[in-house]
Amino acid sequence: MAKAPTVYDVAERSGVSIATVSRVLRSPAAVREHTRERVLAAVTELGYVPSAAARGLAARRTNVIGLFFPGHDETVPDQPVDSARGDTVPIVDDDSDTSSDTENLYFDEVLRGAEIEAWRRGFALMVAAGRGSSREALVTDIAGRVDGLAVLARTVPDELLAYVARRIPVVILAGAQREDAFDHVSASNGPGMRTLANYVLQGHGVRDVVYIAGPTDSPDDAERLAGFRDALADSGLAEHSVRILRSDFTRDGGRATAARILAADRPRAILCSNDETALGVLDVLEQRGIRVPEDVLVTGFDGITAGRHSRPRLTTVHQPMVELGRAAVHAITARLDDPTLDPQAFTLPVEVVLRESCPRV
Amino acid sequence: MAKAPTVYDVAERSGVSIATVSRVLRSPAAVREHTRERVLAAVTELGYVPSAAARGLAARRTNVIGLFFPGHDETVPDQPVDSARGDTVPIVDDDSDTSSDTENLYFDEVLRGAEIEAWRRGFALMVAAGRGSSREALVTDIAGRVDGLAVLARTVPDELLAYVARRIPVVILAGAQREDAFDHVSASNGPGMRTLANYVLQGHGVRDVVYIAGPTDSPDDAERLAGFRDALADSGLAEHSVRILRSDFTRDGGRATAARILAADRPRAILCSNDETALGVLDVLEQRGIRVPEDVLVTGFDGITAGRHSRPRLTTVHQPMVELGRAAVHAITARLDDPTLDPQAFTLPVEVVLRESCPRV
DNA sequence: TCCGCCAATGTATGCGCATACACTCGAAGT
């Protein structure tokens, strides 16, 4: 880790000016081949790596895009596990049947999409998870480092976003398509749920259905619920003819809600506003010996992996999570290219995926 | 997106010098409270966001840590899915039973750990996936942006790493603990496999065992195989008394290898060097009506989520993936604090997790 | 009363690069 060589070192070594060195790196075509080779040789010999900080300062853009998503607020032990040379390996039993880590899949996939698209467009990707109280500081910190910022809906207060948006383009991921100054990227929550619900109501001919909604503060959930109501209307059903309950998007919440439902009666179908809730419902039904799909149909929403491994496998509406990430980056770069663009809303298509919990008729 | 305000703007507005503005932001204690408040007021009014590029240039450190992992080399469609306002939602059947996306879990978790630890230490995290031919350019590009770089083993040629390491600390994740100039962070592959194998050999009293190794170019696999051999020695078994086959770490590979094994005879236990292979083995055994664990014991390695959802659930050695990410960042920051440190190797503890495929005796 | 000292703030500089502009030189045009 000796002092890092700079353009000056490379220039001196190859007998040219720093401008030429810079040109070799930025626009090679503007330099005669002979010169270019000499410079590149010096670069390799010296182990020169251009400083992105200096480049960013001079060029007034960093070529980095930021992705901000909600943190898990988990209590993190102060120290990471330390090196263990003793090498005694404990043997433990695993009796759990729920996996809490499936919930992260959503962000993981969005991130992967963002990374892919950023790379394709010559940007690097910086990620940050919002945690607790220091969120505000984190957001401005990241904002100072990037050319554009993608934020998952509801992880950052609008006020802060507006503050940041004075400086760089901000795109909101997966929230409702509001009429505001930001770009929005999200999936067709409403139409997706409507199509699935119609499949249950009309395809399976079910009337006796319960809908488990998510938390009221989730914009995605509001759209899905609206889609469900549309489906009711499509079938000429009055809204009060079905039950609509609220849960919290978690597997445990799904279980509790399923218990409440079954305490009253047994509907023919239970539609859930997300997959985790549906998995919880499946847990309770199996435990009570109620057959799915013979006795009760169950559906979810999202398309998380765990839904493919459940018994029975879960019918759901699959969101294109990777594409969401890509589209977010795409929106940012588009605005970078043309800042005068009006705020746009991108709605990505979804897919109803039929599996055993609500099979094809 | 008006021109972003700078320290000069803030200084002018609050009637102080830029040095004072900088101090308010960097070391608030050095400024009188009255002054500090005036400056902070100006900051908010102007919507000032410090430029990380300028800060990084002046301070000679960016406070960013890079994480480089292997890309999936998937063929990425040129354009992301476009906005679909028509909102026709297709309905498709999902008959697949294998999910290729579980493989990503490993990196996702490492990333999460890295993000957590980076944040705790005041660093931002930049991620990049190595893809195809431009890998070299990508690595140096990232290297120019960060204070330290964590790289998953075997994703970047040593030569390149050495080049980069002349400038910033580099830590290698999850590879063998080689004697080189880099820091290494990995899990106790050998002891983990040894413990598990001993449990099979001695706990279950099995002699008739087949071991399915992974690709020869995987350093993790080499350590696991060595651990298995140690276990053989522990039980006084000669190596030629068992069969050791090679597969490729994939579920399909596991299936093919299982078929080959069963063509010869039926061992009492099949130990696999990773979970995916083991899942493939389970597929074949179930298909042939061979009972697990009654007829054959099966074990894996890694602790991926899919192993918790299989039937029967898979006994495995669980790697602390989140901790790996944390430890990597930890190692980098340690070296940043004291560059004279000798190269270190951190070995994180693993856990044998018993599930039905090889239950507790 | 005078000096020294420290806290608070200002001034000046450099970090490493991109780039506008200036310059050179040879080829083509008149």
Place this chain on the structure above:
DNA sequence: ACTTCGAGTGTATGCGCATACATTGGCGGA
């Protein structure tokens, strides 16, 4: 032969901040 022009290169400057050093003013001690 002289001008024009453009390809190739060099010179000079600024990007926005941190920080070493200089400066100021107030306070306590002798």
